[in-house]
Amino acid sequence: MNIINAAAYARYSSDNQREESLSAQLNAIKDYCQKKGYILTNVYTDEAKTATNDHRKGFQQMITDSELKLFNVVVVHKFDRFARNRYDSASYKRKLKINKVRLESVLEQLDDSPESVILESVLEGMAEYYSKNLAREVRKGLLENAKAGIHNGGRTPYGLKVNPITRKYEIDETRYKAVQMYFNGVAAGIPLAEIARRINAEGFRTYTGDKFKVTSFDTWANNRKYKGDYAWDVATKKDAEGKRNSHAKKPIEEQTIIPGVIPAIIPTELWERVNALMKERQRTGGSMTAKETYLLSGKITCGSCGANYFGEGYNSRGRHYAYYKCSGKCGNNGVDKYKLEKMISEMLEKTCFSEEGMEEIKDNVKKLYADRKKNIDSEIAPIKNEIRKLELKIDNWLELIGEGTPDKRLFAQKVSEANERKTLLESQLTKMNVIASSQTIDEAILIKVLKAKKDQLLSSNEEDRKQVFKEYVDKVVINTVNDQTIIELCVRCFNGGGEGICTPVSKSCHKSVYACILYFKFRQS
Numbered sequence: 001m002n003i004i005n006a007a008a009y010a011r012y013s014s015d016n017q018r019e020e021s022l023s024a025q026l027n028a029i030k031d032y033c034q035k036k037g038y039i040l041t042n043v044y045t046d047e048a049k050t051a052t053n054d055h056r057k058g059f060q061q062m063i064t065d066s067e068l069k070l071f072n073v074v075v076v077h078k079f080d081r082f083a084r085n086r087y088d089s090a091s092y093k094r095k096l097k098i099n100k101v102r103l104e105s106v107l108e109q110l111d112d113s114p115e116s117v118i119l120e121s122v123l124e125g126m127a128e129y130y131s132k133n134l135a136r137e138v139r140k141g142l143l144e145n146a147k148a149g150i151h152n153g154g155r156t157p158y159g160l161k162v163n164p165i166t167r168k169y170e171i172d173e174t175r176y177k178a179v180q181m182y183f184n185g186v187a188a189g190i191p192l193a194e195i196a197r198r199i200n201a202e203g204f205r206t207y208t209g210d211k212f213k214v215t216s217f218d219t220w221a222n223n224r225k226y227k228g229d230y231a232w233d234v235a236t237k238k239d240a241e242g243k244r245n246s247h248a249k250k251p252i253e254e255q256t257i258i259p260g261v262i263p264a265i266i267p268t269e270l271w272e273r274v275n276a277l278m279k280e281r282q283r284t285g286g287s288m289t290a291k292e293t294y295l296l297s298g299k300i301t302c303g304s305c306g307a308n309y310f311g312e313g314y315n316s317r318g319r320h321y322a323y324y325k326c327s328g329k330c331g332n333n334g335v336d337k338y339k340l341e342k343m344i345s346e347m348l349e350k351t352c353f354s355e356e357g358m359e360e361i362k363d364n365v366k367k368l369y370a371d372r373k374k375n376i377d378s379e380i381a382p383i384k385n386e387i388r389k390l391e392l393k394i395d396n397w398l399e400l401i402g403e404g405t406p407d408k409r410l411f412a413q414k415v416s417e418a419n420e421r422k423t424l425l426e427s428q429l430t431k432m433n434v435i436a437s438s439q440t441i442d443e444a445i446l447i448k449v450l451k452a453k454k455d456q457l458l459s460s461n462e463e464d465r466k467q468v469f470k471e472y473v474d475k476v477v478i479n480t481v482n483d484q485t486i487i488e489l490c491v492r493c494f495n496g497g498g499e500g501i502c503t504p505v506s507k508s509c510h511k512s513v514y515a516c517i518l519y520f521k522f523r524q525s
């Protein structure tokens with residue numbers, strides 16, 4: 001087995017109160033190295049009084065030492081510790097790469113450089129593609145489980161439990177009566193708050209040990225497991241933040257439902273009645289207020305004061321207006337939301353998602369993919385390990401909560417944090433498995449994935465479009481020159497792209513960071 005030597009680099013500036021201390025960063029790095037089996041050989045630190053007075057002697061020493069092959073990996077707590085900005089970061093990373101030293105972060109699996117973001121995005125698309133088209137055996141296995149009433153992972157509904165040996169669902173004798181009280185209550189027209197009060201009065205508590213509230217029942221009326229049916233494969237695809245929306249479900253005709261394999265808590269007739277009642281209530285309750293989606297939120301900075309732009313809409317004389325405005329109140333021009341988004345969408349179409357653009361992305365992703373494949377096995381093992389450990393911890397904490405520990409709030413918080421971390425790790429694992437399972441990337445699939453991404457850009461679903469903006473727009477800077485609004489757009493792209501329709505004033509292409517910068521005049525009217 002190869003011995004991997006690691007260097008730790010930590011940086012702290014005392015004017016930023018929210019940073020982890022040097023020793024906290026170093027401890028996290030030590031743990032990380034131990035987990036991955038690295039030998040920590042060198043430690044470099046920088047402590048700055050202010051961020052501007054930042055000579056970073058330790059950092060420079062580390063870069064110099066990397067030439068001497070003293071270590072194979074540099075580990076930081078977070079990637080933002082490594083360099084002060086992305087362009088700085090790209091050039092130092094190249095130096096490390098030349099010296100055959102790689103950079104890893106304790107908290108993030110991949111850095112946020114444009115090339116990584118795009119590789120991640122493509123891998124995600126491929127993982128989805130494989131899970132739909134190729135991983136039939138896995139799905140078949142899950143389906144077999146469902147048919148036998150065996151737990152497939154995921155949260156167990158309140159009132160049911162999973163037998164640790166058979167993995168089958170069973171009725172939770174200590175809790176199922178609360179579920180019956182809810183269904184009977186709704187059917188009898190009792191308000192939800194009153195139902196919650198009665199359930200609490202009987203001494204029932206939620207899984208986290210809290211009293212029931214109206215919102216505790218959100219998914220109950222929809223849960224087919226209560227009438228004994230195993231509804232499998234019900235989750236919708238992930239939202240813009242990459243999280244699954246646990247409340248949004250596929251339409252019933254797309255779900256796989258296996259009736260009667262779970263012991264029923266609620267008779268079918270009662271379940272159907274309550275389900276219909278709650279649907280009706282949701283349909284009529286509350287008027288839908290249209291929520292504006294700002295596709296560029298977090299991407300725009302002000303060219304004159306450096307603050308972020310934010311989205312703001314208002315109604316006037318029966319019309320709706322929406323703008324991006326400088327949060328620094330420096331007086332720099334605001335820009336019309338719809339016009340700017342339309343322009344940038346068209347720019348993306350002409351650069352990243354042109355035929356040549358997609359070819360370029362394909363070629364570069366292939367290279368990045370081959371690079372990552374070299375280390376993939378050593379990356380997968382620690383992730384699997386951490387997931388297993390998290391699962392054990394979660395079980396332990398839930399048990400403590402169930403036993404009524406006085407620190408139940410603390411433990412409930414720990415459980416939810418651990419679950420979040422677990423979800424993140426699992427999604428990384430899926431992507432890594434894509435890399436590990438195939439020798440080379442399948443070009444045809446890759447192009448399909450990119451075309452699907454283009455369709456997503458052109459779709460009418462705002463959340464879908466926002467996701468594409470999030471991945472492919474690096475940054476937008478708004479400048480005012482001679483009363484003209486000049487937009488500086490940096491797209492994550494591997495080629496220079498076309499001239500665009502927005503009169504580029506000048507164009508420079510930073511091949512080194514695979515980001516293309518286009519300048520164009522913005523016509524307000």
Ligand SMILES: [Zn+2]
Pocket residue numbers: 302303304305306307326327328329330331332
């Ligand atoms: Zn400003």
